[in-house]
Amino acid sequence: MIRKADPYRDTDVIDARAPRTNQAIVGVLSLLAVVTGWWPILGILAGQLAIGLLFGRRYCLPCLLYFELIQPRIGEGPIEDSRPPRFANVVGAVFLGAATLAYLVGLSPIGVALGLIVAALALLAATTGLCVGCEIYRFAARLRGVRARHIDSVDLAELGASAASGEIVVEFTHPLCTDCRSLEAELRASGRTVFTVDVSRRPELARKYGVVLVPTAVAVTASGAVVERLA
DSSP states (O other), X not given: OOOSSOTTTOTTEEETHHHHHHHHHHHHHHHHHHHHOOTHHHHHHHHHHHHHHHHOGGGOHHHHIIIIIIHHHHOXXXXXXXHHHHHHHHHXXXXXXXXXXXXXXXXXXXXXHXXXXXXXXXXXXXXXXXXXXXXXXXXXXXXXXXXXXXXXXXXHHHHTOOOXXXXXXXXXXXXXXXXXXXXXXXXXXXXXXXXXXXXXTOXXXXXXXXXXXXXXXXXXXXXXXXXXXXX
């Protein structure tokens, strides 16, 4: 199998099926812990999530299960931003840790409630794809100003580009975006001058110009004024 994204090196993105595998495991085990009263399972899950978050996917058992056993057999799924599911894991680790602590100090009803919340949300995400923690992350990102908007002009000097010889295309890309490479090749084949901006290396520019999806491409004049939106 040829992967577009290395699961252990390209950590800014993730196969969309991997978080759902993790959510299924967390959801089932959390429910089992609450129903059977084996509450230490909640602490083990919290610890495993924390270890994966701190030390990487090579130390995350559900990640290894997916990337080493499942993915090679079913193929790579859609590639997505890894930050929302990572935030959801942080929330899950906090809730599971709090549930474990509640059981330890004798507040079992609180532990049960927190464990059931984790189980319900994790199983919802695993079965439907609706990840509440991910949506909270995206909402918070919009509040921080990361939102799509039209690009009317670009500062070519800031980008390190020059259109002294005429019109150029500024394309915002990502190394793992196959559509970005296809668009760039198509534009160059048509005789256009293309300047690419890697949003993984220049996230401040993506924020400034409201680039939330790649490829985003605009044709600009020597002054930076946008004359055509291409993607």
